[in-house]
Amino acid sequence: MAQFLFEADLHGLLKLDTPIPNAPPARWQRKAKESGPGPSPVGVSPMKPANRSHSSSKTPSKTPGKSGSKIQNTPTKAGGDRYIPNRSTLQMEMANFLLTKENDPAEESPTKKEQQKAWAVNLNGFDVEEAKILRLSGKPQNAPEGYQNNLKVLYSQKMTPGSSRKNSRYIPSMPDRxxxxxxxxxxxxxxxxxxxxxxxxxxxxxxxxxxxxxxxxxxxxxxxxxxxxxxxxxxxxxxxxxxxxxxxxxxxxxxxxxxxxxxxxxxxxxxxxxxxxxxxxxxxxxxxxxxxxxxxxxxxxxxxxxxxxGHTQEVCGLKWSLDGRYLASGGNDNLVNVWPCTQGGGGDFAPVQTFTQHQGAVKAVAWCPWQMNVLATGGGTSDRHIRIWNVCSGACLSTVDAHSQVCSILWSTNYKEFVSGHGFAQNQLVLWKYPTMTKVAELQGHTARILNLTMSPDGTTVASAAADETLRLWRCFEMDPIKKKEKEKANSAKSSIIHQSIR
Structure with a gap:
């Protein structure tokens, strides 16, 4: 009999779904007692979900075992899982202002820009906003006035010598005839x-x-x-x-x-x-x-x-200015006289200027066609210099050593240049740029000294007569076709104006 009772007690202990006598209450039971009086959910198993509504359920605010008196209630309305703040009218206006300002470009005060520019100049030596290091096209910007780059800038606005194109025109080195x-x-x-x-x-x-x-x-x-x-x-x-x-x-x-x-x-x-x-x-x-x-x-x-x-020896150079106001004369006495076109008060002609700087006979005299008061003169074997004069002030504007006898000078009407003919030792024609007085070209071919030069009416060809008993024609002032047409149009317009005024 005792054996049967022991087996019955052992079988009861092995049943998991029956309540354990004298065992401590479960957590849900303790919570039910602490929440207040009410029906005891004795028949509810802790491992099975209970059919509890949201309205009657209460969640603990803290983990079990920790004391706490605050209990957080869940929302009772539909859609209560979102937090909706209380928005007043002032807050709505502030939010609208902030959103509008966010879309506008940032405006900086002038003082802030000036401070940034001053900092950039002090730190870098230049304004960062204006300095573009890499550019896809266009010319590099010029450095500020007085700025010196210690790093020696490696690029330049000028073209390299290999790719640079010469602006000088073609001048034939051989005579045309x-x-x-x-x-x-x-x-x-x-x-x-x-x-x-x-x-x-x-x-x-x-x-x-x-x-x-x-x-x-x-x-x-x-x-x-x-x-x-x-x-x-x-x-x-x-x-x-x-x-x-x-x-x-x-x-x-x-x-x-x-x-x-x-x-x-x-x-x-x-x-x-x-x-x-x-x-x-x-x-x-x-x-x-x-x-x-x-x-x-x-x-x-x-x-x-x-x-x-006005001369004590032979007069070998004589030329009236294009406007007819002055007559320039050069002589074997090394003098250059500039005479007026009208007589003086006493009824006699007296030179308005006398130039004594030449050390040889002056045969080459020529008036500048675009500056009526500029005169070019050239000296002989003892002088070999070309001098440019302002006959109004009497000043010598420039001087160049030709290294040979100057026989004749002609100004170009197509370019700001003049040509000079020379004697021993090269017997050449030299083209000079005015007013820099740099050599443009040298034309050689005569075997004896050049005696005279004269120019064609269109201003393109120079004829030289030399002691080698030849005349040579040099096309040294040939005009560009486009410039030639422009000059012809200008001359035709000028002539038409003159005819209209005469009529």
């Missing part, structure tokens, strides 16, 4: 060639004068002196190109009509050879070996209207 000039007199003091506005080149060969038509190539013998001992010492065209003045070794000045090829008059007033001539409208000025200059009015019978006495 070579003409024979037999028996041309090798005399430094004579002026034996001149080019007319009608494109005729006059050349004095001993006792004869020949005309060469540049357009057709035709050659005409205009005159030959009757006496074999008399030779031609100078020639000069009038501006219109229809009359040619001829000076002779017998102290005569002749005037010839080209169209009719006959002599119009013979003017005698000098007592020695006439080595140079120059026109100013209807006034023909002639310089003689005696050092005197005569003015001839070719319209009247009494042609000799004035005498200029």
């Amino acid at each position: 070579i003409l024979d000039a037999p028996e041309i007199r090798n005399d430094y003091y004579l002026n034996l060639i001149d080019w007319s506005s009608q494109n005729f080149l006059a050349v004095a060969l001993d006792n004869s004068v020949y005309l060469w038509n540049h357009a057709s190539g035709e050659i005409i013998q205009l005159l030959q002196m009757e006496h074999p001992d008399v030779y031609i010492s100078s020639v000069s065209w009038i501006k219109e190109g229809n009359y040619l003045a001829v000076g002779t070794s017998s102290a005569e000045v002749q005037l010839w009509d080209i169209q009719q090829q006959k002599r119009l008059r013979n003017m005698t007033s000098h007592c020695a050879r006439v080595g140079t001539l120059s026109w100013n409208s209807y006034i023909l000025s002639s310089g003689a070996r005696t050092g005197h200059i005569h003015h001839h009015d070719v319209r009247v019978a009494e042609h000799h209207v004035a005498t200029l006495a």
